[in-house]
Amino acid sequence: MSLHDVRRDYSGDALPQDLTSFEPWKFFTDWLDAAIAADEVEPNAMLLATIGADGRPRSRVVLLKETSQNGLVFFTHYTSPKGEELAANPVASATFWWPGLMRQVRAVGAVTKLTRQENETYFAKRPRASQLGAWASRQSTPIVSHDDLLEAAAQASERFEGKDVPCPPEWGGYRIDVDEFEFWQGQSGRLHDRVLARRNVDGWSAIHIQP
Numbered sequence: 001m002s003l004h005d006v007r008r009d010y011s012g013d014a015l016p017q018d019l020t021s022f023e024p025w026k027f028f029t030d031w032l033d034a035a036i037a038a039d040e041v042e043p044n045a046m047l048l049a050t051i052g053a054d055g056r057p058r059s060r061v062v063l064l065k066e067t068s069q070n071g072l073v074f075f076t077h078y079t080s081p082k083g084e085e086l087a088a089n090p091v092a093s094a095t096f097w098w099p100g101l102m103r104q105v106r107a108v109g110a111v112t113k114l115t116r117q118e119n120e121t122y123f124a125k126r127p128r129a130s131q132l133g134a135w136a137s138r139q140s141t142p143i144v145s146h147d148d149l150l151e152a153a154a155q156a157s158e159r160f161e162g163k164d165v166p167c168p169p170e171w172g173g174y175r176i177d178v179d180e181f182e183f184w185q186g187q188s189g190r191l192h193d194r195v196l197a198r199r200n201v202d203g204w205s206a207i208h209i210q211p
Contacts, residue, residue, distance in 0.1 A: 009189075010192065035098040038101055040101065052088055057065075058085065065173070077137070090110055105184070107178045113175075121168050134171050179199040180199070
């Protein structure tokens with residue numbers, strides 16, 4: 001299948017030309033707010049890339065749930081493939097794509113687990129169905145059919161009937177301590193606008209890079 005003719009032109013506001021006082025975290029949160037305001041589908045969705053002990057990269061979409069302490073926070077099963085990969089290589093890259101605004105952000109950094117208290121605090125805010133789902137699913141392990149998963153969810157519902165659902169011990173969050181951002185704004189003629197920001201001992205430095 002040829003996709004040679006599948007293309008569109010881009011246009012958008014130019015990125016700041018003077019980067020002397022560029023603040024990447026503020027710029028990121030401003031763009032995230034704009035994506036939410038523009039009603040982008042899942043504006044907090046990010047493509048998370050990790051590398052396993054075998055050296056092979058793998059990626060999947062997860063949801064950003066918090067920005068704090070200069071980090072991007074997401075939650076998952078610690079026993080999942082991504083959890084195993086982060087245990088082997090605790091670094092990750094997260095990419096946000098907002099097609100309506102013709103914008104992309106890439107963030108890279110070391111990854112650490114949240115504390116048990118942080119996990120429990122967030123888990124308590126989740127919808128009950130999502131809480132039960134965390135108990136029902138052994139993420140990425142084989143099942144015979146989807147009915148097996150529904151049965152496990154029903155068993156979890158019965159187990160915790162009339163009670164608060166606790167946070168499973170193998171479920172929790174990670175924080176990407178971002179030390180590199182790249183901001184991409186689509187422009188006409190494929191002359192896209194890009195800014196690369198990296199953290200150093202003095203704070204952040206930013207430069208323009210070619211598309």
